[in-house]
Amino acid sequence: MFISVSDASREYFFKDKGKTTALHKVNLEIEKGEFICLLGPSGCGKSTLLNLIAGFDKPTSGQVSINGEVVLKPSEDRITIFQNYGLLPWRNVLRNVELGLEAKKIPKKERRRIAEEYIELVGLSAYKNHYPAQLSGGMQQRVALARALAVDPDILLMDEPFGALDAMTRMSMQDEIERLWQEKKKTIIFVTHDIEEAVFLADWIVIMTPSPGRIKSIIKVPLARKRDRTGVDFFKIRDKVFAEFGLKDTVEPDYYL
Template identity: 60%
Template sequence: MYIEIKNAVKTFYQKGKEFTALDNVSLSIEKGEFICLLGPSGCGKSTLLNAIAGFDTVSNGSITIEGKEVKEPSRKNVTIFQNYGLFPWRTVEKNVELGLEAKKVPKNERKEIAKKYIEMVGLSKFAQAHPKQLSGGMQQRVAIARAFAVNPDIVFMDEPFGALDAITRMKLQDDVLKISKDENKTIIFVTHDIEEAVYLSDRIVVMTPNPGKIKKIIDVKLSRYRERTNSDFVAVRDKIFEILNMKHEPDIEYII
């Protein structure tokens, strides 16, 4: 297995009380998969993502990528955050070049790679703009370009579209889906949006809180490009509602 999470446990101490964020979570992910970690807040989905990305460690259990224990973040596995994390004093182009600078890519090559990825996210016209001049959706596109520019193996996304309006969010979902398939990346995507998860994932890991654990893993057997109103699509959504106990039983009326 490519990514292997075995019996991961994460406990915090809050005001002297023990709090279990992850309770015995095990999960295997294959190369090239698009995985969504889905659940309400407090279910440990972000904690799990942070642990796989190397920003945090688990209290117990193990997380390995290609057989190697995850200890710290690596530029082979890039994370995209909800609040973008762009450097405001750098232009779009310079932001995308950031990771390439650290990789010591020569200047000309850096410019070329940045250009390609800025074009990919449709921001060629804004290459010399600063992040402050862009809308939220455009800023997140820059972050996406910056992440893919270093040619990572895995891209982690922590509720990346949580701060965007619904229409921008849908557009960006399409973009991410296309880029991830074109570039053949493994994506681990955290969200609390059920439709987003169904639209994007190969597999959905449904998690529940108190303590945070995996409730069920759903294989989404739909074609790559999905229609949100299609009955198969709705059926998968329905299933998740059911798993999360969010379905209302219809009131049955008896007439005698």
């Protein structure tokens, strides 16, 4: 098993509130190359679990291992992409994408070649000399993706990366990350609270419950790619996820009529 989360719990202690349990005995196994969505409401521990896998935090009990090695600290093999993009405003697109390559001490000429390759991959070659303030939110997110992919990590950890985007740009970025995943076959763990986003992207949807965070269920998404957001099979999976939350969509799809 590539990624293994075994009985992982995370507790926090506050002087005024006492103990708070963010995660309780979470077990999860992920194969190499899979696209996993962690789905649930705010406060269910999605980001906490992502941080444990990234190595930014450690479980209070249990463990997380990757390729049989216990995760104790961050690694360049695991790159996290956040909602705020994390671009340096004083660097243009090219130099932002080069940032991780600089940290790996890649020679300048090779660094430039790799950065330009990934900028082209996300469709921003015409903007490589632009600065973040000159780009739309979707374009900034593509720069963040190019920067992450350029260092060739084994795992991409994405914490609600499209949450700040408008609906149309968000759908465009979902198409983009799905295309990049198909091309590069990275293992992706993607945090979201959007059910349709999870159905569109994931091989497996991991549904979490709050207070404390547990895994309620894991739903396989057996839909062929590229997925039709208006298709009957898409709606059926979506409604199955809704049912796990005790919800029913207010819009009846055609197959109910």
